[in-house]
Amino acid sequence: MCGIAGVLFKHQGSHEIGRTLIEMLDGCQHRGPDSTGFALYGEDKEQLQLRFIVPTEKNARQAAIDNIATLLARHAATIDSEQSVGCSYQIAVNFEGDLLAFTKDIEEHAKLVSVGHTLDIIKDDGTAHELDDLYHVGEVRGTHGIGHVRLATESAVRPEAAHPFWATGFEDIAIVHNGQITNYWKMRRRLERRGFAFHTDNDSELVAVYLADKLQQGESLDSVLETAIADLDGTFSFLVSTPDEIGYAKDNLAAKPMVLYETDDMIAIASEEVSLNRLFPGQSINSTEPAPGTHQTWSRSI
Amino acid sequence: MVTIDLSQTEITAANTRIRDCGRDGLDVEIVNPDARHNIGVGLVDPISVKVRGSAGYFCGGLSDGAHYEIEHNAGWAVGDNIYTGSVVVGGNAGAIAGVAIRGAEIVVRGNMGSRAGQVMKAGTLCCGGKAAFMAGYMMYGGRIIILGDAAARVGQDMSAGEIFVGGKIESLGNDTMIVDMEAAERDEIMQFLERYKMNYKGDFTKIVNAGKKLRYANQEPRARPQPFFVSSNSSNYWNPKVQEDIWIKGEVGRYRIRGYGASKPVPHLNDIAFVKDVSSQHYEPAELKDINLKTTVGGRYGAKPLSLSMPVMIAPMSFGALSRSVKIALARASRLSGISENTGEGGMLDEQRAEADQLIFQCLSGRLGWNVKDMQRADAIEIYISQGAKPGLGGQLMAKKVTPELAAIRGIPQGIDLRSPSRHPDVLGADDLVIKVEEFREATMHKVPLGIKMGAGRVNDDIKIAYKDGFDFVELDGLQGSTGAASTEVLENVGIPTLSAVQEAIDGLQEIGAGDDMDLVMMGGIKDGVDVVKMLALGADCTSVGTSAIIAGGCIACMQCHVGTCPVGIATQDKEHEARYDIDLQSQNIHRYFESLRWQIASITKALGYDDVHQVSRDDLVALTPEAADITGLPLLAEHPALHKPDLGLEVLDRKAG
Numbered sequence: 001m002c003g004i005a006g007v008l009f010k011h012q013g014s015h016e017i018g019r020t021l022i023e024m025l026d027g028c029q030h031r032g033p034d035s036t037g038f039a040l041y042g043e044d045k046e047q048l049q050l051r052f053i054v055p056t057e058k059n060a061r062q063a064a065i066d067n068i069a070t071l072l073a074r075h076a077a078t079i080d081s082e083q084s085v086g087c088s089y090q091i092a093v094n095f096e097g098d099l100l101a102f103t104k105d106i107e108e109h110a111k112l113v114s115v116g117h118t119l120d121i122i123k124d125d126g127t128a129h130e131l132d133d134l135y136h137v138g139e140v141r142g143t144h145g146i147g148h149v150r151l152a153t154e155s156a157v158r159p160e161a162a163h164p165f166w167a168t169g170f171e172d173i174a175i176v177h178n179g180q181i182t183n184y185w186k187m188r189r190r191l192e193r194r195g196f197a198f199h200t201d202n203d204s205e206l207v208a209v210y211l212a213d214k215l216q217q218g219e220s221l222d223s224v225l226e227t228a229i230a231d232l233d234g235t236f237s238f239l240v241s242t243p244d245e246i247g248y249a250k251d252n253l254a255a256k257p258m259v260l261y262e263t264d265d266m267i268a269i270a271s272e273e274v275s276l277n278r279l280f281p282g283q284s285i286n287s288t289e290p291a292p293g294t295h296q297t298w299s300r301s302i
Numbered sequence: 303m304v305t306i307d308l309s310q311t312e313i314t315a316a317n318t319r320i321r322d323c324g325r326d327g328l329d330v331e332i333v334n335p336d337a338r339h340n341i342g343v344g345l346v347d348p349i350s351v352k353v354r355g356s357a358g359y360f361c362g363g364l365s366d367g368a369h370y371e372i373e374h375n376a377g378w379a380v381g382d383n384i385y386t387g388s389v390v391v392g393g394n395a396g397a398i399a400g401v402a403i404r405g406a407e408i409v410v411r412g413n414m415g416s417r418a419g420q421v422m423k424a425g426t427l428c429c430g431g432k433a434a435f436m437a438g439y440m441m442y443g444g445r446i447i448i449l450g451d452a453a454a455r456v457g458q459d460m461s462a463g464e465i466f467v468g469g470k471i472e473s474l475g476n477d478t479m480i481v482d483m484e485a486a487e488r489d490e491i492m493q494f495l496e497r498y499k500m501n502y503k504g505d506f507t508k509i510v511n512a513g514k515k516l517r518y519a520n521q522e523p524r525a526r527p528q529p530f531f532v533s534s535n536s537s538n539y540w541n542p543k544v545q546e547d548i549w550i551k552g553e554v555g556r557y558r559i560r561g562y563g564a565s566k567p568v569p570h571l572n573d574i575a576f577v578k579d580v581s582s583q584h585y586e587p588a589e590l591k592d593i594n595l596k597t598t599v600g601g602r603y604g605a606k607p608l609s610l611s612m613p614v615m616i617a618p619m620s621f622g623a624l625s626r627s628v629k630i631a632l633a634r635a636s637r638l639s640g641i642s643e644n645t646g647e648g649g650m651l652d653e654q655r656a657e658a659d660q661l662i663f664q665c666l667s668g669r670l671g672w673n674v675k676d677m678q679r680a681d682a683i684e685i686y687i688s689q690g691a692k693p694g695l696g697g698q699l700m701a702k703k704v705t706p707e708l709a710a711i712r713g714i715p716q717g718i719d720l721r722s723p724s725r726h727p728d729v730l731g732a733d734d735l736v737i738k739v740e741e742f743r744e745a746t747m748h749k750v751p752l753g754i755k756m757g758a759g760r761v762n763d764d765i766k767i768a769y770k771d772g773f774d775f776v777e778l779d780g781l782q783g784s785t786g787a788a789s790t791e792v793l794e795n796v797g798i799p800t801l802s803a804v805q806e807a808i809d810g811l812q813e814i815g816a817g818d819d820m821d822l823v824m825m826g827g828i829k830d831g832v833d834v835v836k837m838l839a840l841g842a843d844c845t846s847v848g849t850s851a852i853i854a855g856g857c858i859a860c861m862q863c864h865v866g867t868c869p870v871g872i873a874t875q876d877k878e879h880e881a882r883y884d885i886d887l888q889s890q891n892i893h894r895y896f897e898s899l900r901w902q903i904a905s906i907t908k909a910l911g912y913d914d915v916h917q918v919s920r921d922d923l924v925a926l927t928p929e930a931a932d933i934t935g936l937p938l939l940a941e942h943p944a945l946h947k948p949d950l951g952l953e954v955l956d957r958k959a960g
Contacts, residue, residue, distance in 0.1 A: 002733055030740075031733040033770070151732050153767055157814070178733065235730060254397065254416040254434065255730045257378060271733075273337035273377055273396075274358050281309065282334045284355045284374035289396055289415050291453065292435055 002151060002163070002178045003031030003271040004258070006239040008144035008246045008298050010265055017041070018132075018140030020279065021147040024268070025128040027275035031178075032149030035162035036131050037123030039174035039241055042142035044118050047080045047092035048099075048171070051114035051121060053160045054089045065089055068110050075102050086134045087124050087159040088113075100169040107168065107199060111160050116172035118142075118243050123162040143300050144246055146239045148176035164241075165205050167212030168196060172243045175211060177204040178271055179236030179256040187232065207238055215242075225249040225295035239269060247297035254292035261287045267298045308341075309334035317343060317744050324349045324368065337377060339737050342370055344674055344745030348387070359396075359728075359737050362389045364674040364745040378415070379728045381408040382741070384425070385673055390498065397434070400427035401727045402669035403444065404713050409498045416453075419446045420727040421668050422463070423713030430500055436475065438465045438509075440668075440723055442714040447491055449502050457509045461516060462715040466491060466506040479512040516718040517701060520554035524865070547790065557791055559698060561623075561863025561873060562849070563691050563784040563826070568799040570782065571833045573930035574840075574923050577944060580909035590904035594914040597844050599642075600682055600751020600774035602819045607751055607774075608660050608682055611640030612900050613838055613915060617825050617848030618664045618684065618755060618777070620646035621671075622699050622708055623786025623863070624852075626653070627883040628872050631855055633657035634885070635892035639900070644684070644846075647697060647722065649711040650676040664755065665742075667696060668722040670712035674745055682775075683742050684753040685726075685735075687764075690783025690826040693757030693797045696722035698787040702866030705875045732767040739772050753777055758803035758826070759796075765810040769820050777846055778803055780826030784849045786873055787864035800826035801840075802933050808841040818843075831902020835910075839918040840934065847899075854895030855888040 005024035009015040021038055029036075054064040061084070068089065072079065077095040084090075095102065099115075106112050114121035122135050128149070132138045148163035167173035181187070181203040188198060188206055196209050210232070214224040221242060228249050235255035239248050248269055250258055260269040261276045270276050273287050290296070304323050306316050316332070317340070323330050324347030332353045335341060339358035342351045348367040355374050362370040363382030372380070375393040382398075384406035391399075391408075397415035400408040405425040413431035420439045428447040429437075435453040438446050443463045451469035458475030466483070474480070483506060495502055525546060550558060599615075601607035608615075616636050621629045623646070634657045636643040642660040645651075649671020650663055663680035665672050677683060688694055699720040709716035729735045742752055751774040756764055758780045768776050780800025785793070798806075804824050811820070824837045825846035834845045853859065856870050863873035871883030907915045910922055924942050925931035931938040939945065 030736050151736070151767075151770055153732050153763055179731070257396065257734075259396070272339075272358060273356055273375060274339065277336040277356060281336055282355070284393070286393070287356075287375060289394070289434075292416060 002176075003028035003149045003275070004146070004176045004178045004237065004239055005148070005268075005270040005275050006144075006146040006176070006241065006246050006248075007266060007268045008300055010267070010298070010300055012143075012301060014043075014141040015143065016138075017142045017145040018137040021145050022128045022132050022138055023278040024270055024275040025147045025149050027278040028270065028272050029127055029149050031271060032151040033127065034152045034157045035123065035125045035150045035159065036128045036148065037121065037150075037162045037164050037176070038131070038137055038140075038145060038147045039114075039119060039121045039164040039176070040137070040140045040142055040145040041118045041172075041241065041243065042120065042140060044243075045092065046117075048077075048095050049090070049092055049114070049116055049120055050112060051088050051090045053087050053111040053113055054084070056087060061089075064110065068106075071106050071109055075105065077102070088122070088135075090120070099171060103169050104197065107197060111199070112166075113160060114166050114174075116243075119166075119172040119174060119241075121164050121166055121174055123148075123164065124159045125157060125162070144241060146174060146176045146241045146246060161200050161202050163204055165202070165208035167208040167215070170212040170216055173208070173212055173215065173240065175204065175208045175238055175240045177207050177236060177238035178258075179238070179251065180234045181206055181232050181236060182234035183232065203234075204238075207232065207236075211240055221245050221247050222295070222297050225297065229293055229295060237271070244302060245297050245299045247295060248290065249295040250290050250292060252293040257289075259287045259289050261285050262298075303329050303331055305331045305333060307333050308336065308338055313338055313340055314744065314748065316341070318747070320345060320351060321347075321747075337375070339377065340741050340744045342368065343741050344678070344747070346674060346678070356393065360741045362387075363741055364677065366674055375412075376410075378734075380410075381406055382728065383669055383672060383674070384408070385675075394431070395429075398727050399429075400425075400446075402672065403427065404673065407494075409500070411500070413450070417727060419444070421723065422446075426494060428494065428498070428500070432469070435472075438463065439475070439727075442668075447494070447506075449500065449504075457511070459515070460511050461718055462511055465509040467509065468502060468504050468506055471507060471509075474509065477512050477515040478509050481508050481510055483508040516715075518554075518556070518719050520556065522550060522554055522558065525550065557789040559700070559787050559864045560790055560793070560861055561784065561786050561788075562793070562859070562861060563782045564794050564797075566794055568781060569801050569927065569929045569933055570799060570827055571801065571836045573801070573927045574836055574925050574934065574936060575939070576836075576906070576910065576922055577924050577942065578910055578922065580906050583905065583909035585905050585908055587901055587904075590901070590908060592913060593904040593907050594916075595900065595903055595907070597916070599821045599823065599844050600753065602751075602774040602821070603748070603772065605749055605751045605774060606681075608642050608662075610642060610660075610844065612903055613834060613842075613844040614896065614899055615642045615662075615777075615823060615844060615846040616644055616851055617779075617783075617846040618644035618646040618662070618686070619848055619852070620648035620697075620786070621651055621654070622646075622648035622703060622712070622875070623873060625868075625871055625874050625880040625883060626651060627880050627885050628852070628855065628888075629654045630657055631883070631885045631889040631892060632851060633661070634889040635851070635855070635896060636660070638889070638893040639896035641896065642681070645671075645680075647671070647686070648708070649673075650680070651711075655679060662753070666722060667724065667726045670714065670722065677742070677745055680746075680750060682751040682753060683746060684755050684777065685729075685738070685742070686755040687726075687729075688757035688759070689755065689785065690757045690779030690781055690797055690800070690803075691785035692788040692792045693759045694724060695788070695792060695796075696724040697785070698722075698864070700787060700864055700866055703875045708875055732771055735767070735771050751775060753823075755779065757783070758798045758800065758806075761798070761803050761806035762810040762813075765807045766814050766816075769811060769814065769816045773820060775821040775823055775843075776807070777823045777825060778807055780804075780824075782827030783825055799933075800824065801930065804837065804840050804842055805934050831899040832906065834899060834903050835906045835915065835918055836923065838915060839920060839922050841920070843916075851892055851895065855892040856883065
């Protein structure tokens with residue numbers, strides 16, 4: 001039960017995506033005061049960027065970081081740079097090999113929450129502004145991003161249960177979701193039989209894995225979203241982001257709110273207009289509410 | 303004209319100023335609204351409010367008489383529940399525009415979102431552009447005018463009212479039909495459009511209810527009354543009651559409907575006892591005057607809490623299920639005993655308000671009888687999500703009870719088998735509920751406690767949502783909770799027992815580190831003062847009694863609640879039957895029953911060695927059965943180290959209560 005937001009700047013260049021998403025999420029923080037998260041797309045880095053959730057207690061944290069080093073060594077990945085802040089441990093690694101096998105092994109032994117060359121997922125308990133204070137999200141520049149505020153209902157309040165969810169095994173894909181997938185266990189068991197592992201009981205993780213699986217089979221984001229609406233039961237509005245695109249899908253009952261606003265320069269999507277209006281204070285914007293059962297994607301110019 | 307800048311003023315302060323302007327007859331202009339929620343909620347004076355920009359959710363909601371003009375867009379539920387007055391939206395409106403209106407005029411010049419006019423009762427909702435799917439969903443009356451196209455399922459499950467569509471209709475909803483339109487109707491619509499300067503010259507398609515689903519196709523035959531203890535004779539699979547059930551199902555081809563709650567045996571408060579032998583103590587009421595039973599409910603966020611003379615409330619029961627006379631008797635008994643009465647679903651009666659010192663006003667999904675004026679004269683507000691008798695399902699009120707008087711207060715057509723919606727139009731998740739909570743707080747100026755009524759299902763999750771969404775108190779109802787009418791299979795099988803519910807609630811709150819600031823009111827099978835003290839010892843702050851209060855007030859448990867011809871005038875709307883109910887006599891009986899609770903609660907409290915009932919704790923309890931021990935985590939009697947040949951009888955209480 002949550003609020004979602006996404007923004008994509010259509011033209012090349014470096015935009016204030018961190019600051020933009022903080023504003024939008026602060027605007028709908030009432031929908032989810034427990035935790036906040038960002039999936040931010042910055043410049044394309046040479047090394048693979050990984051972010052882990054690690055304990056905050058000193059000894060446990062060191063043990064977790066040591067464990068990550070051992071895991072990386074097992075796959076001949078070398079750490080280029082590292083940063084340890086808040087609940088997370090972020091590293092840039094040199095890695096050549098099968099990403100799926102690599103991340104599958106690591107995920108079994110550590111809480112890996114973000115993988116990509118352009119993507120960075122920052123999430124923690126607390127509000128958008130609290131995360132900004134700790135992780136300096138507002139300083140992040142880039143092309144696009146999605147974000148989420150969460151009110152924990154069925155699963156616990158823990159940083160790893162916060163959104164966005166990284167699409168396991170598939171770099172630079174993230175999703176945020178507002179709603180409830182009611183055929184969660186059925187879909188999860190199907191995906192588990194295909195070899196996917198689940199690390200939370202959060203239905204949003206299912207959406208991420210479902211999408212990643214389809215994308216891996218070579219389908220376009222647009223067609224993946226179309227099949228998602230048919231396959232997933234329940235009430236949902238979700239956003240998905242790839243290195244070059246963002247897209248949404250909305251359930252057939254239009255039970256979860258979502259509005260969008262598009263100009264020649266940008267597309268902004270949020271649960272409520274109050275978030276969109278944060279970007280244009282004092283102005284009236286021509287937002288639209290997508291129809292039930294619809295989906296759409298936008299690409300940035302490359 | 304007074305200008306309020308929302309970039310400088312918080313919404314609560316802004317709404318207070320708008321109300322002050324209303325009192326002084328001054329019009330208001332809102333600048334920099336930036337799609338903020340709850341603008342102008344709860345206004346009851348006929349001023350005009352101009353919103354210079356876009357508004358968020360519930361703009362103009364829960365108001366009566368005011369006129370709102372929103373220059374640009376409006377979020378979900380614009381004009382929620384307005385009695386009279388108007389809202390004009392210059393741009394588009396989000397989902398459920400004009401939800402539950404009872405006479406207002408709502409005009410959206412652009413498009414409107416899905417489920418527009420859901421559960422509306424009267425008035426006009428007009429859209430200049432396109433309407434998204436399920437326009438007129440479950441509407442009970444009034445008219446919707448759509449000048450553009452209408453998406454799928456127009457008029458889905460409407461009971462009455464009219465929908466006029468100028469553009470294309472993607473598809474019609476269940477139980478609707480297209481009928482010819484009279485010239486006078488068209489003239490009236492054209493006048494309406496002219497009044498709001500909407501230019502339209504085309505034709506309309508008129509959609510109304512087809513009347514095929516308003517009544518159950520097959521009515522149940524009159525059955526010979528079988529007392530509750532007969533129907534609960536579960537030691538025999540094929541007892542006379544079961545046979546009768548099957549026979550009647552064979553005739554009507556559907557589930558049966560009855561009143562009361564689950565009859566099957568489940569672990570309950572009888573399966574736990576006090577560790578200390580309280581039976582050897584005997585106290586006259588005079589000896590108990592220093593035992594504190596006073597209980598406050600709902601002070602979490604600074605609203606004026608309910609102040610009860612003992613940890614007991616009257617459970618929510620509707621005028622509709624029950625007769626007017628019974629609601630008056632309950633209200634009077636609540637006053638005489640210093641506790642609270644609850645309206646239940648069907649709206650607030652003037653006599654009930656006058657008789658009760660403390661009255662909780664309940665808001666249900668169909669918004670039947672719900673309105674701002676009664677909200678503002680209530681002592682607490684309670685949003686109903688579900689009840690123990692039928693968690694997750696809407697209520698049923700059979701046609702015999704939907705009299706002209708009852709239909710008027712609820713705002714529905716008379717003589718239909720009323721099936722209330724199972725969910726709120728504007729609460730589709732914990733996130734939407736947050737905004738609804740704020741709307742209610744704004745409409746009542748943050749002065750009265752706000753509660754949530756829940757049937758026991760996934761209590762561990764639900765109680766956390768209730769806490770996080772900012773409720774002051776929770777009324778939690780177990781499987782044994784009763785109703786005026788529900789399907790027998792649902793009554794017996796859906797939900798979890800009250801004992802499990804209270805434990806899950808306590809555990810859930812503990813898991814999220816919630817303090818004890820949100821009050822927990824437990825109900826569902828509370829029959830005497832012993833049960834009340836046990837419930838408090840388990841961790842509840844208060845209890846609520848429904849069935850036992852009704853029985854004290856003359857119910858003979860003949861299981862004909864749903865039929866509408868209650869032989870003692872309780873569960874009926876028929877004047878002849880109701881005439882059998884003696885308000886003066888029965889209100890005294892109910893009052894004396896409450897006083898017996900008080901005596902028992904105080905006696906046990908003193909016998910346990912306390913001078914305040916809120917000092918009782920789990921340490922005072924022991925489980926008598928493995929099931930009860932398993933559910934509650936209390937030590938099992940046989941394994942309790944402190945107990946040696948305990949005498950757990952409650953002789954003294956039985957003797958005195960008799």
